[in-house]
Amino acid sequence: MMAALLRRLLIGATRFLVGGHARWVGTQPSHVQRIYFANHGSHLDTILLWAALPGELRRTTHPVAAADYWGATPSRRFVAREILNCVLIDRKKGSADPLEPVRAVLARGESIVIFPEGTRGTEPLPGPFKSGLFNLGRTFPEAELVPVYLDNLSRAFPKGAWLPAPISCSVRFGEPLRIGPEEEREAFLERARSAVIALSKPVPQG
């Protein structure tokens, strides 16, 4: 109840400040199991991408979030867990398998959102991808890998800022990828990154 109300508020505030309209460029919303992967420029990314999904998909879609940020204080943990349906992962080196909780979610047949750069970049275009996306894709071959580009967020809410500037952002969903049976890790990760970059080019209006 409380969480539902806060969810509406959070989505409303995000829309008011940064818009975040969904542009389904290469695919349509669907209940098929999906791994959405996107460029990462700010902490708002998680909220924005998730808010751009249709309501009924949000219930079964879990953003993957870093426990060292989203789990750091009780209020953040509340937002991450109760409002955004996040899966928190421990990205510190040395822990057994940080993606274990994510696998559990995918094994239930639900969808996830990941930011394969692993950390927030400062540039509009994403940096190299980490191998988690490839590993998850291999383990769950039936899940569609959907590239997503978040436009403008790196300037709306850059690293170090404590208030987002109202700049309209858009969330572009591209055509799903599949990992080829023979495809190497590096080749796939580069292809996935190019798919996100391709979405950053302006789409024809209409």
Next chain:
Amino acid sequence: MDTRILVLFGGLIAILATASVVGYALSRRDATAEARATVANLNARVRAWWLMVAIFAVAFLLGKGVTLVLFALTSFYCLREFITLTPTRPADHRAVAAAFYLFIPLQYWLIWADWLSVFTIAIPVYAFLLLPVLAVLSGETQDFLQRTAKIQWGLMLTVYCISHAPALLLLDVPGHEGDNFLWLFFLIATVQLSDVLQYVFGKLFGRRKVAPRVSPSKTWEGLIGGGLSAMGIGAALFWITPFTPVEAAAMAFVIVLAGFCGGLVLSAIKRSLGAKDWGTMIEGHGGALDRMDSVTFAAPLFFHLTNYFFAT
């Protein structure tokens, strides 16, 4: 309530109802794909007009505070569109945040607080000086002048200039106390009708383009036909202003001309940024700034002329 307001809104509703009926009839007619697209665009515009008139009516009924909030939101959306299309950098974040979170509330609060002297200088002097200071703190010097100038342009146009429309509520014209909302109505109605009529005359008779490279839809036929009709409407609305019919026509003339220049200049900015519309907020109208472009230039002129010649 003032019967004049009832007459005005009654008139608007009658005009829009006619437009809706005509639009509906046109949409039922078999026509070429191009004509259908024009009619669909026209109907989308009419629907957006209904919404805008409804919002305006609520603001007028509920008074100064609500009107100021409405215009502050308009500035907010226009500035958001301007900054969105302007390639600012992450290093500009502080300056951009100050423009939104400090100067929009400040500018409209100054109208609320009846503080005309500070209202006039807050943005041109203090934002002018403060914004580059905030930007320089990030230490990024590349394109510093361009980056600073872009934010200042946006703030001046979308906040400072637009705020001159509701600033009409500050003026005291002897013998016309309490009529300020009507002058605001006069300004907005003349600007918007001038835009619409120029569009209609341009579609019907447009031949010679005024500035083909800047705005292919602006023609001399549209400007003259639409401008003269808007002046006629302005003169006919003299009874809601402190002006005589001739003065009202002259004011409408200034509004038409300034509005036209505003449309042209903002169109050039838009093109230099590589976009066709400022945004997609209002169906059929592009962005908020696509509708407010004429107001940005017309509002300060109308405010100053009214203040100088009529107010005490």
